[in-house]
Amino acid sequence: MPRPADGSPENPGAHTLFDVQEMELNFGPQHPSTHGVLRLVLKVDGEKILEAKPDVGYLHRGTEKLFETETYPMGIPHTDRMDYVAAATNNHAFCLTIEKLLGVEIPRRAQLIRVILDELQRLSSHLVWLGTSGIDLGAVTPFWYAFREREQILDFFEEYCGARLTLNCMRIGGLPFDLTPGWIERLSEFLDDLPARIDDYEQLLTDNRIWKKRTVGVGVISAEECIEWGLTGPVLRGSGREWDLRRAQPYECYDELDFIVPTRPGGDTYDRYIVRVQEMRQSVRILKQCVAKLGPGEIRGKVPRVIKPPAEEVYASIEAPKGELGFYCVSNGTNRPYRMHCRPPSFINLQALPRLAKGHLISDLVALIGTIDIVLGEVDR
Amino acid sequence: MKVLTPTVLTYLKVVLLVAVVPAIVGFVIVLAERRLMGFMQARLGPNRVGPKGTLQGLADLLKLVTKEDITPSGAEKAVHFLSPVLSVIPALTALALIPFGPTLRLSRTVSTPLYVTDVNVGLLFLLAITSIGVYGIILGGWSSNNKYSLLGGLRSAAQLVSYEVPMGLALVSVLLMTRSLSLVEIVQRQERIHLWFVFPGLVAFFLYFVAGVAETNRNPFDLPEAESELVSGFNTEYSGVKFAFFFLGEYTAMIVISCVAATVFLGGWLRPFPSVKALAFLDVVPPAIWFLIKTGFFLFAYIWFRSTFPRYRFDQLMALGWKWMIPLALVNIVVVASAILATPGRTNGLFALAWIYGGLFLVMALLAKLRRALARRERLAAIPQGARESA
Numbered sequence: 001m002p003r004p005a006d007g008s009p010e011n012p013g014a015h016t017l018f019d020v021q022e023m024e025l026n027f028g029p030q031h032p033s034t035h036g037v038l039r040l041v042l043k044v045d046g047e048k049i050l051e052a053k054p055d056v057g058y059l060h061r062g063t064e065k066l067f068e069t070e071t072y073p074m075g076i077p078h079t080d081r082m083d084y085v086a087a088a089t090n091n092h093a094f095c096l097t098i099e100k101l102l103g104v105e106i107p108r109r110a111q112l113i114r115v116i117l118d119e120l121q122r123l124s125s126h127l128v129w130l131g132t133s134g135i136d137l138g139a140v141t142p143f144w145y146a147f148r149e150r151e152q153i154l155d156f157f158e159e160y161c162g163a164r165l166t167l168n169c170m171r172i173g174g175l176p177f178d179l180t181p182g183w184i185e186r187l188s189e190f191l192d193d194l195p196a197r198i199d200d201y202e203q204l205l206t207d208n209r210i211w212k213k214r215t216v217g218v219g220v221i222s223a224e225e226c227i228e229w230g231l232t233g234p235v236l237r238g239s240g241r242e243w244d245l246r247r248a249q250p251y252e253c254y255d256e257l258d259f260i261v262p263t264r265p266g267g268d269t270y271d272r273y274i275v276r277v278q279e280m281r282q283s284v285r286i287l288k289q290c291v292a293k294l295g296p297g298e299i300r301g302k303v304p305r306v307i308k309p310p311a312e313e314v315y316a317s318i319e320a321p322k323g324e325l326g327f328y329c330v331s332n333g334t335n336r337p338y339r340m341h342c343r344p345p346s347f348i349n350l351q352a353l354p355r356l357a358k359g360h361l362i363s364d365l366v367a368l369i370g371t372i373d374i375v376l377g378e379v380d381r
Numbered sequence: 382m383k384v385l386t387p388t389v390l391t392y393l394k395v396v397l398l399v400a401v402v403p404a405i406v407g408f409v410i411v412l413a414e415r416r417l418m419g420f421m422q423a424r425l426g427p428n429r430v431g432p433k434g435t436l437q438g439l440a441d442l443l444k445l446v447t448k449e450d451i452t453p454s455g456a457e458k459a460v461h462f463l464s465p466v467l468s469v470i471p472a473l474t475a476l477a478l479i480p481f482g483p484t485l486r487l488s489r490t491v492s493t494p495l496y497v498t499d500v501n502v503g504l505l506f507l508l509a510i511t512s513i514g515v516y517g518i519i520l521g522g523w524s525s526n527n528k529y530s531l532l533g534g535l536r537s538a539a540q541l542v543s544y545e546v547p548m549g550l551a552l553v554s555v556l557l558m559t560r561s562l563s564l565v566e567i568v569q570r571q572e573r574i575h576l577w578f579v580f581p582g583l584v585a586f587f588l589y590f591v592a593g594v595a596e597t598n599r600n601p602f603d604l605p606e607a608e609s610e611l612v613s614g615f616n617t618e619y620s621g622v623k624f625a626f627f628f629l630g631e632y633t634a635m636i637v638i639s640c641v642a643a644t645v646f647l648g649g650w651l652r653p654f655p656s657v658k659a660l661a662f663l664d665v666v667p668p669a670i671w672f673l674i675k676t677g678f679f680l681f682a683y684i685w686f687r688s689t690f691p692r693y694r695f696d697q698l699m700a701l702g703w704k705w706m707i708p709l710a711l712v713n714i715v716v717v718a719s720a721i722l723a724t725p726g727r728t729n730g731l732f733a734l735a736w737i738y739g740g741l742f743l744v745m746a747l748l749a750k751l752r753r754a755l756a757r758r759e760r761l762a763a764i765p766q767g768a769r770e771s772a
């Protein structure tokens with residue numbers, strides 16, 4: 001087919017000097033910076049991205065269907081495998097949904113420990129994000145620093161529930177275990193250290209000229225657009241909207257805790273970076289308050305042995321590290337859910353990638369995949 | 382001792398250079414890089430093979446040699462085979478010009494200079510031969526029949542060709558100071574005027590080293606490789622010995638850049654402040670060792686950069702080269718030339734220039750520090766009052 005003449009209505013923006021040739025580039029699923037098995041089909045002109053089409057599903061395991069085939073408590077371990085760098089928050093959202101269905105009261109100690117686990121998980125998830133998105137842009141060292149601290153957090157999880165990644169650390173109505181002796185003291189020591197460590201990461205990145213060049217003005221999205229696309233979490237807050245479910249619809253005991261919801265006006269990759277780093281500092285604050293408030297008590301509410309919730313429909317969501325993580329449960333009165341649906345923040349945030357990537361260079365695409373912070377286990381479920 | 386004629390000695394030095402340098406690359410630099418980066422990144426680095434990990438290079442080499450040598454289907458076979466060679470040979474050739482030290486006395490009658498040859502167009506030849514190495518990367522990327530490699534090759538074509546320019550221009554200002562292209566003469570001139578060229582040529586020095594880092598595809602300019610973007614770029618489709626050759630080429634090029642920087646700007650084999658009598662005790666260290674220390678400093682800087690900086694983006698890299706470095710290099714030539722012409726026949730102008738550049742450097746370093754502190758303050762001020770104590 002002959003190319004339409006340059007400047008003609010069919011081809012208005014064409015160069016007149018060179019022939020533009022599109023190249024189709026297969027980005028992933030085996031690519032070091034797609035953070036798992038994301039595949040993007042790119043149309044590029046040189047290095048400029050004309051179109052980016054995400055192709056998801058390489059890690060699909062039918063998690064939502066699996067929920068239907070097993071009893072309610074048996075669903076919890078499946079949630080571990082969704083966002084596998086933030087298992088505790090997945091457990092939490094799942095349990096919260098079933099608890100809402102049952103109308104169970106959670107003892108205060110259990111609430112506080114849940115918040116502690118959540119915030120530790122948020123820290124570790126943000127540390128993974130910080131390290132990997134640094135590597136994507138060629139900054140290797142923050143990765144090792146971030147993973148050093150993440151390792152300590154995983155040690156806390158390991159001591160608490162025996163697992164480091166797939167935690168399975170919550171139960172419907174409360175928690176499986178109480179804290180081990182000395183756990184809280186060691187946590188306090190760690191929390192005293194952490195702000196200085198976060199300063200270290202910032203020293204390497206925040207005011208770094210090259211880091212700023214690579215992130216400022218890259219992938220700008222406005223708050224209105226974020227809401228239209230359904231983007232939540234640090235992506236939305238990086239665009240200036242103060243929306244955090246811990247504040248907007250408090251669950252557990254978040255309403256008693258004093259923390260701020262960091263926002264930035266710009267909506268670019270740099271602002272999302274700043275927001276996440278600030279959130280890490282806020283998590284430290286929340287954790288310190290929880291440690292101070294923690295008193296003795298029960299760790300499990302009154303839950304029947306066999307869980308048979310009334311035939312109802314319910315949606316509950318929490319602020320996971322990556323955004324709003326919700327479960328929608330349809331119960332038919334038996335011991336298994338009739339339908340279980342998940343609202344995964346990664347999957348919904350990923351929608352914005354083609355919009356963000358258009359017109360940027362391949363190098364920016366890598367930064368953008370990093371900045372929306374996806375985990376493919378959650379995208380594909 | 383009729384055997385050791387100058388010709389024989391030259392051949393011996395060539396063999397030594399070709400055999401020893403790859404060994405140094407494999408064993409010392411790669412290990413040093415990995416251990417140093419480990420140290421900078423709060424980890425250990427390889428420490429299992431041999432005592433303290435010293436044999437890691439051998440293990441890496443064995444692994445690469447025993448690997449299957451793959452030529453992708455649809456590749457341009459001859460070019461694909463030749464490009465790794467093309468990236469190594471020019472780098473090794475360039476080493477022949479480097480003066481590692483002055484004349485070394487082997488016995489009463491036999492003495493030899495510690496360089497293979499002193500070409501009177503030394504610097505020019507060096508620039509010419511190292512720019513041939515670029516073709517290895519470009520052609521390697523092009524011939525692999527892989528889109529990522531192609532993009533890597535294209536990036537290197539643009540990047541390496543444009544950074545040749547500020548590099549050459551930076552060296553022009555040194556030529557004005559020496560009036561010679563011979564590397565040996567450049568060192569001797571620095572001895573005669575009691576001044577390392579790094580001082581009057583501070584700007585040229587920075588331009589040269591930055592361009593040198595870009596020329597050798599190292600962080601923060603490692604765009605042709607860009608592991609996280611282009612999956613190793615031009616060398617994606619290379620395995621085994623061919624990959625080892627690219628690797629060797631890159632590291633040898635690093636050594637060449639460091640050696641030239643040490644020779645041209647840091648006085649080559651001269652000890653620090655060669656004119657100050659009080660520092661004469663420094664002569665205990667042989668000249669060749671001084672040279673190695675200086676070169677080692679630059680190699681360390683390479684490693685240091687790698688663990689500190691994120692990577693530039695392609696368009697920003699080109700903008701840096703064409704909009705900043707080339708104009709700066711041109712201005713610098715004019716400034717250096719004026720300084721020389723201001724005091725014809727004497728070196729006072731160069732000394733004055735050294736003081737001016739040194740002062741400017743200090744002021745700019747302080748300003749940068751201040752700017753950073755202010756940026757941090759501004760950022761912290763944006764955080765609400767109650768949250769300040771943990772931020």
